[in-house]
Amino acid sequence: MTSTLLEARQIHCERDDRPLFSGLDFRVGSGELWRIAGPNGVGKTTLLRILAGLNPAFEGELLWQGEPVHRVRTQYQANLLFLGHNAGVSSSLTAYENLAGWQAMRTPAVPEQVMAALADAGLSGYEDLPAAQLSAGQQRRVALARLYLSSAPLWILDEAFTAVDREAVAQLEALLANRVRAGGAVILTTHHRLALEGVQVLTLGEGYDAV
């Protein structure tokens, strides 16, 4: 029995005077794993950013638990985890400081949890290195470590598997599956072929009319 978390109604979006998508209806409930698919440039990232509330350049409605997002913005953002193209990791701060800072914005920081999350993301031993000295893949892991600290019911992940090496891909897939089984909801895009069951797919570019 899933409850609807995020609902998008009749979303119409343009870019460079071309309609990207029109009349898009989309509903995500707890326990659902969604993948937004489509060719490059079709607007997957744009749609994700609209759903995350970062991009207001659309027509239509976006509802969080039945309420328009612009009216319950802080509540929506308290229940949302968004990972974009950029890791959001500051190069002057260490991996630990980056993650602890992110957590401290949401709940009182608990150092043991932060260390454990970094270890979960495969960064044991790298916690105190300035992020500038980490590789791109490691910086991405700092961002992914947030998944282990987040109680948010909705995760929106853009290019979830970017810069994740092959062994970790299977584990990340399992994490997402377990999360969804535990009642969370995930919307993601990826170029990687998901080896998961029960993934619902929303394909852009065909089946959504350009006006």
Place this chain on the structure above:
Amino acid sequence: MWQWFHKLGSPKWFFGIAGRLMPWLGWSALIVLTAGVVWGLLFAPADYQQGDSYRIIFIHVPSAYLGQSLYVAMAVAGVVGLVWRMKMADTFIASATAVGAAMTFLALLTGAVWGKPTWGTWWVWDARLTSMLLLLFLYLGVMALRGAMEDPDVRARASAILVIVGVVNIPIIKYSVEWWNTLHQPATIKVTEAPSMPASMWVPLLICLLGFHLLVAWLILWRMRNDILLRERRARWVRDWVLAQ
């Protein structure tokens, strides 16, 4: 009333109405302005203090007034655009900016022309001219910001915010510049005339004011129609209209 307001947001409707209004505005602007300017420049009596050089106020006062009120109108449009998400609001801002800047520049120019015979210099840092100069900078700032942004939606919202913050500042700027001016020039002849003007002077002034309003309205509607055609160029009604020309 709300219905009319929402109609205003439709580019096609606005284009049609503006198209019908423009000839009226254009011709009446021409007639009224000619009448006002000719009356003021040629027939109104000379000022006993400043002689004939004061006549420039028939151009200076309307352009200064419009330079200011256009900025305020742009700020109102900015609020409308942000709150009601109307693209037409940004069309107005895009069209009015250049006209407002031109009016402000004209006010500065005519202020200088007035200053030369009165004080012997082309420029003087008095309160009104300095405020006008800062207003021109505000306009230039909006133009520069818009020029640096390509995405039309981001550009619309960003310039709306800049114009709204600017309008809040205008009274602050005016007050502080006036205060600054009294500090540095205790005995100043103000660029604006004292209100005790005889009817033979303020009647042509009012006519010029009206004429300038009509002219500015015509200019802005013209620019707005062009902007609409550009924005909506993929729509069928635009194609039909262009083909019918």
Place this chain on the structure above:
Amino acid sequence: MRSEPRVPVRLQEQEGGWPRAAVETVRREWLIAFRNRQDLMNPLVFFVLIVSLFPLGVSPEPEFLRQAGPGIVWVAALLSILLSLNLLFRNDYADGHLEQWVLSPQPLALLALARVAAVWVTTVLPLVLLVPVLAVMLHLSPGTGLVLVLTLLVGTPVLVLVGAIGAALTVSLRGSGVLLVLIMTPFYVPVLIFGTGAVTAAVEGASITGHLALLGAMLSLAVVLAPLAIAGALRISVSNG
């Protein structure tokens, strides 16, 4: 990577505490400033350089410097602030932290106010503390120097608050900081006028309470309104991604 989630799914009914988020915002700003402390020198050096140009370029006569000094210091401070503001949000925008910050579960305007306050302490307060030294170089009397510091203490927060609006609007744009200077200068003029006006009044022996009160009023207005504009501008710039 671990494949079991650690933290259970929990629906938050209310937003996270904003005092803690504000404190964390300040803490992070100061930590990064400390890590890059050599960069903090730049606005200071620029400030002193600009001030030094005037004796060199105009006249080193004590009479001239005494009269022009307060204005020179104010203009130099204004330009230094604009220079540092240009970088205010840029790093965060580039590495993606800005969009995470904008997605924080607290009112963004409050966080913006905290951030600006933190930036004022790290970037502007050192400038103001340097003013007594500059006052000596410009042959200003100690009393004048003190009033100058006072007006800067009240006026520069206004400059930072209003300038942050421009910084937020232009953060996603390429190009030099000239655009920011062009946009912000008209807004800075009232602060400049009353700041220098106060010092002039002090030199003439008149009371400065009126000027300080006006500067204080501008500060109150800026504290209340600017954060809202900064938050709106940040959201706009982040959507440009």
